[in-house]
Amino acid sequence: MSKKLLxxxxxxxxxxxxxxxxxxxxxxxxxxxxxxxxALVESVNRAFEQFKAEHTKQLDAVKAGLxxxxxxAKVEKIGADLDAFQKALDEHSIKMAALEMGGAGGxxxxxxxxxxxxxxxxxxxxxxxxxxxxxxxxxxxxxxVEWDRSITNKLVLISPMRQIxxxxxxxxxxxxxxxNMGGTASGWVGETDERPQTGTGTLKSLAFASGEIYANPAxxxxxxxxAEIDLExxxxxxxxxxxxxxxxxxxxAGDGANKPNGLLTYVTGGANAAAHPFGAINAVNSGAAAAIxxxxxxxxxYDLPSAFTGNARWAMxxxxxxxxRKLKDGQGxxxxxxxxxxxQPATLAGYPITEMPDMxxxxxxxxxxxxxxxxxxxxxxxxxxxxxxRDPYTAKPYVLFYTTKRVGGGLLNPQPMRAMKIxxxx
Numbered sequence: 001m002s003k004k005l006l007x008x009x010x011x012x013x014x015x016x017x018x019x020x021x022x023x024x025x026x027x028x029x030x031x032x033x034x035x036x037x038x039a040l041v042e043s044v045n046r047a048f049e050q051f052k053a054e055h056t057k058q059l060d061a062v063k064a065g066l067x068x069x070x071x072x073a074k075v076e077k078i079g080a081d082l083d084a085f086q087k088a089l090d091e092h093s094i095k096m097a098a099l100e101m102g103g104a105g106g107x108x109x110x111x112x113x114x115x116x117x118x119x120x121x122x123x124x125x126x127x128x129x130x131x132x133x134x135x136x137x138x139x140x141x142x143x144x145v146e147w148d149r150s151i152t153n154k155l156v157l158i159s160p161m162r163q164i165x166x167x168x169x170x171x172x173x174x175x176x177x178x179x180n181m182g183g184t185a186s187g188w189v190g191e192t193d194e195r196p197q198t199g200t201g202t203l204k205s206l207a208f209a210s211g212e213i214y215a216n217p218a219x220x221x222x223x224x225x226x227a228e229i230d231l232e233x234x235x236x237x238x239x240x241x242x243x244x245x246x247x248x249x250x251x252x253a254g255d256g257a258n259k260p261n262g263l264l265t266y267v268t269g270g271a272n273a274a275a276h277p278f279g280a281i282n283a284v285n286s287g288a289a290a291a292i293x294x295x296x297x298x299x300x301x302y303d304l305p306s307a308f309t310g311n312a313r314w315a316m317x318x319x320x321x322x323x324x325r326k327l328k329d330g331q332g333x334x335x336x337x338x339x340x341x342x343x344q345p346a347t348l349a350g351y352p353i354t355e356m357p358d359m360x361x362x363x364x365x366x367x368x369x370x371x372x373x374x375x376x377x378x379x380x381x382x383x384x385x386x387x388x389x390r391d392p393y394t395a396k397p398y399v400l401f402y403t404t405k406r407v408g409g410g411l412l413n414p415q416p417m418r419a420m421k422i423x424x425x426x
Contacts, residue, residue: 040085040088041339041340041341043085044082044085044086044338044339045338045340047078047081047082047085047338048082048337048338050078051075051078051079051082051325052334054071054074054075054078055075055326057071058071058072058075079322079325082325082338083318083321083322086338086339086346087318087355152382155240155243155244155247158240158241158244159244159247159248159251160248160315160354160355160356161247161248161251161252161263161356161374161378161380162247162251162380163354164313164315164354164374164375165251165374165375165377165378165379165380165409166374166375166376166378166379166380166412167379167380167381167382168379168380168381168382169381169382169383170381170382170383171383175207175208175210175381175408176205176206176207176208177205177206177208177379177412179203179204179205179206179277179278180202180203184198184199184200185198185199186198204277206275206276206277206410206411207410208260208261208379208381208408208409208410209254209256209259209260209261209408209409209410210259210260210381210383210406210407210408210409211250211257211258211259211260211406211407211408212258212404212405212406212407213243213246213247213259213404213405213406213407214402214403214404214405215238215239215242215243215403216400216401216402216403217235217238217239217400217401217403218395218398218399218400218401219234219398219399219401220397220398220399221392221397221398221399222397224399235388235401235403238401239386239403243405246259247407248356248357248358249262249358250262250407250409251263251378251380251409252264252356252358252359253265253358254409255271256272259407260380260381260407260408260409260410261275261409261410261411262409263281263370263377263378263411263417264360264367264370264419266280266281266410266411266414267280267281267283267367267419267421268280268281268282268283268419269283272411275411276411276413276414278413278414278415279414280414281377281411281414281417281418281419282303282414282418282419283367283418283419283420283421284296284299284300284303284418284419284420284421285299285420285421285422285423285424285425285426286362286368286420286421286422286423287299287424287425288422288424289364289422289423289424290362290363290364290422291323291362291422292320292323292324292327292362292368292369292420292422293327294327294328294329294335295425296420296425297324297327297335297348297349297420298349299425300369300371300418300420301349301351301371303418304371304372304416304417304418305415305416308372308373308376308415308416309351309373310373311373311375311376312351312371312372312373312416313345313351313352313353313354313371313372313373313374314348314351314352314353314354314369314370314371315353315354315355315356315359315369315370315371315374316353316355316356316359316368316369316370317355317356317357317358317359317360317361318355318357319361319362320359320361320362320368320369321336321346321353321355323362324336324348324369335348335349336348336353351371362422363422364422364423365421365422365423366421366422367419367420367421367422368420368421368422369419369420370417370418370419370420371417371418371419371420372416372417372418373416373417374417376412376413376416377411377412377413377414377416377417378409378410378411378412378417379409379410379411379412380407380408380409381407381408381409381410382405382406382407383405383406383407383408385405386403386404386405387403387404387405388401388402388403389401389402389403389404
């Protein structure tokens with residue numbers, strides 16, 4: 001397959017249509033069949049083979065002192081195509097997982113009466129007894145179970161941290177957890193010896209900072225009166241993008257001020273390095289002052305205790321992935337490998353990669369990658385229920401839908417996580 005056909009296939013894939021695709025190339029959608037997904041996987045692997053061949057030529061030219069500008073440009077172009085193909089495949093896998101989580105397939109509503117009342121309130125501002133279910137002293141109305149679930153599924157779809165971290169729902173404001181600091185002692189005794197009192201273990205607690213995230217979409221009253229629209233779908237689409245954008249940043253770098261404490265703040269040298277009873281997340285140097293090395297990748301992997309490697313994965317942004325794709329081991333094998341099976345992400349040193357746009361780029365002293373078991377390392381705390389306030393007065397003729405949700409988060413355990421710091425080997 002030529003580069004032009006690869007690029008054309010990519011454009012059709014991302015556009016979600018098959019109309020402009022050259023003959024023989026199939027656009028892949030979230031509802032695509034196994035054959036279409038297989039075609040995209042094969043395209044990723046063909047592009048990676050081209051990348052390896054051209055990258056080898058580039059290295060050979062540099063070693064021989066020959067001009068390599070044309071080859072370098074070609075490598076970068078193929079690398080960009082491969083980036084986009086892998087992203088399309090990853091997005092397809094995530095969408096399929098979200099569809100499965102959403103239970104698509106005509107499931108009967110669990111709160112049909114409340115859902116109908118909620119729609120009536122959104123459209124006309126009517127209030128009835130059914131709509132007051134779940135309302136508390138702060139005012140506002142909890143959304144129907146189905147709509148709340150649809151928001152959550154959309155957040156999972158586009159928020160990488162929600163895909164891979166532990167999520168805990170709570171019914172109270174705030175959340176804290178106890179940690180066993182050890183200290184219990186024991187000893188050997190004979191049959192009739194005295195049993196003196198031994199040391200007792202101690203406990204420490206850690207509170208998880210939270211805040212309120214909001215969106216405030218608007219629609220005219222005439223649209224609400226006349227249009228035959230799916231109000232729940234419309235509101236969900238308006239809210240989910242803003243919620244996910246704010247969450248994605250906070251779960252990684254949040255400072256705890258009306259928002260969660262981000263995972264990066266718990267790394268050695270970070271603002272919360274001393275906050276957790278078990279200590280900070282260990283940072284492992286990349287092996288170069290402003291770059292990532294193969295040895296640095298291996299050092300990070302083997303610095304993590306083997307007890308946590310079973311569910312370990314990498315997290316980095318796309319720019320960093322572009323750099324690690326060129327790394328090789330001592331036998332000349334690339335440490336980065338593309339997806340070979342639909343639904344499986346690309347791997348680095350044998351471990352899957354999750355793309356996180358909010359991770360820092362690979363620059364001097366930056367934390368360019370995280371590696372470990374995110375399920376055991378970071379906890380996201382959701383206050384049960386999304387709340388909606390209907391405001392037809394503030395911005396007439398628009399009706400505002402002030403939508404809020406309380407979200408918190410923090411480090412659950414630093415031991416299952418390692419951070420790659422861009423710095424020379426220690």
